[in-house]
Amino acid sequence: MLRGGMPLTLRPARDGDAPGVRAFVEGLSRESRYLRFLSGGRVTDETIHSLAAQPVRGGVALLLTVPAGDGEAIVGSAQYVVDAGHVAEFAVVVSDDLQGQGLGRRLIQRLRQLAGEAGLAGMRGDVLSENRRMLAIVRDFGFATRRNPSDATVYDVSLTLRAEHGAASPGAFRLGRSDARAIHVWPMDR
Numbered sequence: 001m002l003r004g005g006m007p008l009t010l011r012p013a014r015d016g017d018a019p020g021v022r023a024f025v026e027g028l029s030r031e032s033r034y035l036r037f038l039s040g041g042r043v044t045d046e047t048i049h050s051l052a053a054q055p056v057r058g059g060v061a062l063l064l065t066v067p068a069g070d071g072e073a074i075v076g077s078a079q080y081v082v083d084a085g086h087v088a089e090f091a092v093v094v095s096d097d098l099q100g101q102g103l104g105r106r107l108i109q110r111l112r113q114l115a116g117e118a119g120l121a122g123m124r125g126d127v128l129s130e131n132r133r134m135l136a137i138v139r140d141f142g143f144a145t146r147r148n149p150s151d152a153t154v155y156d157v158s159l160t161l162r163a164e165h166g167a168a169s170p171g172a173f174r175l176g177r178s179d180a181r182a183i184h185v186w187p188m189d190r
Ligand SMILES: CC(C)(COP(=O)(O)OP(=O)(O)OC[C@H]1O[C@@H](n2cnc3c(N)ncnc32)[C@H](O)[C@@H]1OP(=O)(O)O)[C@@H](O)C(=O)NCCC(=O)NCCS
Pocket: 031, 032, 033, 035, 036, 090, 091, 092, 093, 094, 095, 098, 099, 100, 101, 102, 103, 104, 105, 106, 125, 126, 127, 131, 132, 133, 134, 136, 137
């Protein structure tokens, strides 16, 4: 439940979700689209399908929904694909009107939990330097953040989950702050 009592569901993406994902993405502000897809323009069908179907090789695509009419409306997406080094490359986005209520943290927390349960080596993502909110959130989760040496507009953010696989990103390993902070975040808790 969100503050105010709106019920939210976080569920795996499944067949038939592409139109709902397209509507969600097109309803995002240009800024949110830019921060998530690194482009403010039209998001390609390929990208939409990647959010609306389970990725191959153990990846995860989750959708956050609220009731709407007889059905539901998609209000968030959280996803990772697994790379050759067993690292979950993740990204999240929340609809503009629901941002700042703890949902982004909750989505990242869930992805981290799933990646941990799957025994993955770590998580990583690309975050635009101007995305202060996302950088603040991932730092709180214990991610290391460093500017991409070949592109100063992007931070490479990484978190090691299983040290025996090696660091999630070479040179970026850093023990996180206490994980405890990240575990209990949900709007109703605060
Ligand atoms: C980034 C995003 C997923 C975060 O989700 P959210 O639901 O808005 O975030 P939350 O409410 O969980 O957390 C927001 C936190 O950021 C902090 N924050 C907000 N604006 C900030 C800023 N300008 N600088 C630093 N921190 C900021 C808040 O203090 C808050 O922390 P708190 O809960 O301790 O107060 C969401 O804003 C979004 O979809 N943005 C557009 C797409 C995007 O940037 N995706 C990430 C690409 S990898």
